[in-house]
Amino acid sequence: MASAIEILAKQAMKTFGDRRSVSYRLCQKNLDKLWNLMNKITAQDVKLDDSVLNYVNIQPAPMCVMDIFENKDITIAIFILKHGVMMPMHDHPGMHGLLKVISGIVELNSYSLKTKSDHIIKANEEIAALRHRPVTLHSNSLACVLTPSDKNLHQISCIEGPAAFLDILSPPYDVDIFGHGPRPCTYFKVIRSKLCAECTDVIEEVHLSVVESPPDFYSTSLEYIGPPLKTYND
Secondary structure, eight states, X not given: OOXXXXXXXXXXXXXXXXXXXXXXXXXXXXXXXXXHHHHHOOTGGGTOOHHHHHHHHXXXXXXXXXXXXXXXXXXXXXXXXXXXXXXXEEOOTTOEEEEEEEEEEEEEEEEEESSOOOSOOOTTOEEEEEEEOOEEEOTTSOOEEEOSSSSOEEEEEEEEEEEEEEEEEESOTTSOBTTTBSOOOOEEEEEEEEEOSSOSSEEXXXXXXXXXXXXXXXXXXXXXOSSOOOSOOO
């Protein structure tokens, strides 16, 4: 019988496979099914136990990464943040993503760019965005979804850790953006903000500037020992 993570991966491929084709259109029904499967994934499903978390506590890197699977359409990985660590604000250009906390507690701050441009953001640009109400996530929380235009930027803070979350991104960062070359991960900082008067999911209008990758935030790789995913090829 297929494992839970294999069933999830198959649905991810059904949802995002062949997205390199110009005729690709995201099927919301497939995305909804993927989200429902993601909500059921637990630490036990990927063999993330106390021995792994204890190791994360004693190694020097702020974050550990377990690569589970990647091809030209999707990447599946587990990120583990040490207690008190913040993953800096970054983007996912032209990408869809799902994030499910499976251990610990994090606070997620998400931002949506006000412009819907698909161009590569330059270092000297000032970018207008909307900051959404922060959410606290734990293993019983529903998975969060980002799209190319909605909540595409985020910042993740570990408030009880180590905290681990399963991540599905499509397409992967390494896949080219049509006409632009490699898909970069860009980091940002808030340079000014204005509170929104309306009581909605959006709490601030902010202006962002591009910053260099923070030198004190880096990761180390951990071996994934959960059920293997060998079914899919590029």
